[in-house]
Amino acid sequence: xxxxxxxxxxxGLFVLLGFAALFFLVTQITNRELSTNGGSYxxxxxxxxxxxxxxxxAVSMAGVTIGRVESIRFDQTVYKAVVxxxxxxxxxxxxxxxxxxxxxxxxLGGQYVGIxxxxxxxxxxxxxxxxxxxxxxxxxxxxxxxxxxxSGRSGESGKNEEAPKSEESK
Amino acid sequence: MxxxxxxxxxxxxxxxxxxxxxxxxxxxxxQMPRALLRPGLIVEQVHNAGALSLVIIMTCGLFVxxxxxxxxxxxxxxxxxxxxxxxxxxxxxxxxxxPVVTALLFAGRAGTALASEIGLMRATDQLTAMEMMAVxxxxxxxxxxxxGGLISLPLLTIIFIAIGIFGVQLVGxxxxxxxxxxxxxxxxxxxxVSDVMEGVIKxxxxxxxxxxxxxxxxYNAVPTAEGVGRATTRTVVISAVLVLIFNYMLxxxxx
Numbered sequence: 001x002x003x004x005x006x007x008x009x010x011x012g013l014f015v016l017l018g019f020a021a022l023f024f025l026v027t028q029i030t031n032r033e034l035s036t037n038g039g040s041y042x043x044x045x046x047x048x049x050x051x052x053x054x055x056x057x058a059v060s061m062a063g064v065t066i067g068r069v070e071s072i073r074f075d076q077t078v079y080k081a082v083v084x085x086x087x088x089x090x091x092x093x094x095x096x097x098x099x100x101x102x103x104x105x106x107x108l109g110g111q112y113v114g115i116x117x118x119x120x121x122x123x124x125x126x127x128x129x130x131x132x133x134x135x136x137x138x139x140x141x142x143x144x145x146x147x148x149x150x151s152g153r154s155g156e157s158g159k160n161e162e163a164p165k166s167e168e169s170k
Numbered sequence: 171m172x173x174x175x176x177x178x179x180x181x182x183x184x185x186x187x188x189x190x191x192x193x194x195x196x197x198x199x200x201q202m203p204r205a206l207l208r209p210g211l212i213v214e215q216v217h218n219a220g221a222l223s224l225v226i227i228m229t230c231g232l233f234v235x236x237x238x239x240x241x242x243x244x245x246x247x248x249x250x251x252x253x254x255x256x257x258x259x260x261x262x263x264x265x266x267x268x269p270v271v272t273a274l275l276f277a278g279r280a281g282t283a284l285a286s287e288i289g290l291m292r293a294t295d296q297l298t299a300m301e302m303m304a305v306x307x308x309x310x311x312x313x314x315x316x317x318g319g320l321i322s323l324p325l326l327t328i329i330f331i332a333i334g335i336f337g338v339q340l341v342g343x344x345x346x347x348x349x350x351x352x353x354x355x356x357x358x359x360x361x362x363v364s365d366v367m368e369g370v371i372k373x374x375x376x377x378x379x380x381x382x383x384x385x386x387x388x389y390n391a392v393p394t395a396e397g398v399g400r401a402t403t404r405t406v407v408i409s410a411v412l413v414l415i416f417n418y419m420l421x422x423x424x425x
Contacts, residue, residue: 004210007217014221018325021332025366029260029335029357056359065355110359 039089040067041126045100046080051111051136053102058112059085066091069113085113087124095120101134111136194386197308198316205313215318219280219381223326226279227272231330234271235337238262242338243346252348256357259338264361264369268331270417273376276323277409281384284315285405288388289398297389312385319381320374327373368424375416380409 050072059067067087075082087094097118104111118132205211238259246252288311291297297307335357342348384405391401 007214010221011213011217014216014224014322015325017224018220018328021325021328022366022370024332025264025328025335026363028354029264030361030363030366058355058359110356 040086041089041092041124042070042084042086043124043126043128043130045083045085045113045130045133046075046078047083047102047133047135048080049135049138050081050083051102051104051138053083053111053113053136057110059087059115060112061091061094061115061117066115083113092123092125094124096122096124096128097132098124098130099132099134100130102136104137190390191382191386194389195382198313198382198385201306201309201313202317205309205317208314211310211314212317212321215314216321217318218283219276219315219318220322220325223276223279223322224329226275227326227330228333230271230275231268231333232337232340234267234330235259235263235334235339236341238267238334239338239341239345243342243348252342252346253352253356255338255342255348256335256353257360259342260335260357260361261365263331263334263338264365265372266417266421268334268369269327269372269376270413272327272330272373273323273380273413274410276319276326276377277380277384277406277413280319280322281380281405281409282402284319284381284384285388285391286398286402288312288315288385289391289401292389292391293393293395293398295393307389312389316381316385319384320377323377323380324370324373327369327376331369371424372417372420375420376413379412379416383409383412 053069053072055069055071057069058065059069067085070084070086072084073082074080094115095118097120099116099118101114101116102111103114115130124130239255242255242259242262243252246255246258288297291307291311297311300307300310339353343350343353387401387405387408391397
């Protein structure tokens with residue numbers, strides 16, 4: 001009977017440990033908590049292009065995370081991406097004319113929304129919209145612009161365009 | 171006999187073997203409801219298959235996590251993105267390494283124990299004795315062991331992953347000085363609950379395969395010392411191959 005009790009106890013301990021590990025993985029490793037404690041308010045911004053921004057990405061100001069992207073949808077009337085963000089209520093002094101831009105964290109990092117403070121006296125609150133936005137940098141557009149300025153400056157485009165191409169194909 | 175004939179023969183054997191395992195599973199399933207009436211037996215097997223495997227699983231999890239930390243850091247440093255170590259290692263552990271390594275260890279630790287135990291019961295006529303006492307050995311011996319393994323492996327997998335992430339953290343943050351906050355927050359931003367569920371699903375599928383193979387091989391062992399030894403070996407080999415094949419298929423489906 002005693003050994004039976006010991007078996008049951010260690011089995012129970014094992015099962016508990018398993019569920020504790022599952023709890024740890026689900027709560028600590030995943031991005032469950034959208035709004036941090038203390039409440040949050042929602043603001044909106046419309047972008048022409050959001051790149052690879054995903055729901056759950058960080059909203060940061062001066063590098064400090066102040067909120068998260070709640071949802072992303074496409075608005076068919078204006079043909080823009082509408083990004084809903086939730087910002088922690090403790091950051092309630094963000095000017096209404098602040099500027100939201102989509103930036104990339106590091107070479108392999110994900111994209112996030114960076115907010116740069118404006119100078120207005122009024123502050124963002126629940127339901128406000130950030131008017132000044134800067135789209136995500138799309139690599140293809142960047143290269144196109146670069147190629148355009150390259151060929152525009154050099155005048156004779158034929159030779160100069162061939163050179164980088166052959167280097168790429170190597 | 172020609173080579174072709176031999177190939178044909180072994181293919182036929184393989185198909186017959188699959189059929190036998192399926193029929194055996196059907197018998198196990200048929201006895202499941204009545205076996206559930208005695209949960210004490212199942213608890214005992216969860217103890218044997220799970221609780222007793224805990225030390226080896228945790229030790230291996232720590233070292234697998236440590237190796238991920240070492241190689242991951244070295245690799246990511248070349249791109250200047252060592253902050254992504256948490257994300258890369260956590261996803262690798264949750265989706266692939268955790269379930270697969272745990273299942274392989276489980277086959278080696280618990281699967282062999284199951285197969286040799288049942289095989290020895292067969293060799294010493296204990297199973298026949300049970301039948302003579304009108305006790306169905308499938309219900310009394312096989313079902314609790316199968317269920318014990320099925321319950322244990324997902325739990326072991328999750329524990330392995332958690333310990334593994336701790337090991338990554340130990341090497342990456344404590345030893346190499348990756349920023350602790352970005353290590354955790356990037357991991358948190360990238361890992362979804364569905365990823366964790368993928369690990370659990372894989373663990374359950376592997377638990378099913380490993381346990382079924384172990385009890386089948388043990389139950390159908392040739393009742394000699396050599397036969398029991400061979401059943402044990404086959405358990406490990408078949409389990410390992412099945413786990414790796416299942417892992418490919420599950421990854422393709424769940425990706």
